[in-house]
Amino acid sequence: MIPRRAFLIETMALALAPGCMAAPSSSAGHLLLSGSLQQGSLVIGRTQPHAHVLVNDTPVLVSAGGIFALGLQYDQKRATELAVQYADGATETRSVQPVPRTYEIQKINGLPEKFVSPPPDIQKRIDDENVRIAKAREVNSPGTAFSEPFDWPTTGVISSVFGSQRILNGIPKAPHFGVDIAAPEGTPIHAPADATVSLAEPDFYLTGGTTVLDHGHGVCTMYIHQSMLKVIAGRAVKRGDIIGLVGMKGRATGPHLHWGMNWFQMKLDPSLSTRTPAPAKA
Ligand SMILES: [Zn+2]
Structure with missing residues (x-):
C-alpha cells in the first residue's frame, strides 16, 4: 500500500500588521515553504530574490x-x-520539524546470492559504480524544475514503498530508498519534470540500466533496472519525454522501475512530490 498522501502544506509567516512594524524588518515575512514536510520529503522554499538562505x-x-x-x-x-x-538586511529564521513516519518491514527471498552477498572482485565494481552515482548527485545547477509537482514516470502498480526495512534472503540490509513501480518489461519511462541527464549507464551491476536526472539545486531523480536507455548524459529533457524502458537488469526479482529522489546525497521519497498519489495503471 502507498502511504496516505499528504497534500501540500503551505506555511507563511504573516506580515506584521501596520502600526507594529519593528524596523528594519521590512522584508521579513516573505518565507513560504511547500512540500509534505514528512520525514523523507523534498521541501520547496520561496522567498525574495537576492535573499541569502x-x-x-x-x-x-x-x-x-x-x-x-x-x-x-x-x-x-x-x-x-x-x-x-x-x-535590505532584515533576517528571518524558521524551524522545520519533520512529521514522523513509520516504515514497513519487507522480506524478499529467492534473490540470487551473487546479488545479496557479492564476491569481493564484484564488490570493487559496485563501489566504483556507486561513486559514479554519488558524483551525479553532487550537481548543483541553477534550474528550478524541482519546484513544480512531479509526474509519475511510468504506469503500473507500486510494489515497494520508500523506507521499507529490507531483509534479503534472511539478511537485514539498508532500507529501500525509492518507490518500485511494477510494469511489464519495455514499458516507457518518462521524465517526471524538466531535467538534464547527469548519468546514463546501460549496465551497472546492482542497478542495471541506470539514469540520473538533475532537476536543479541538488534535486535529482534516479531510474534503475532499465532494460534500455533512451537518453545520454548531458542531454536536456522535457517533462514527459521518454528516457528509457522498464526492465529487470541488476538486483531485481521481476520487471519494475525503481524510482529514487535525492537532495544531494540525502535520499528522499519521490511519492511525496508527485501531482497524484499513485501512478496510472497500465
Ligand atoms: Zn526498488
Missing part, C-alpha cells in the same frame, strides 16, 4: 525568483533550521 548553517542556492530546495532525512527527528537574510 542557510539550511542548518550551510548556504544553499537561491534562484533569481527566490526559490530554493532542501530535504528532510527519512529518519530525521530534530528540526532543520532555516535562516534567511534579505537584501
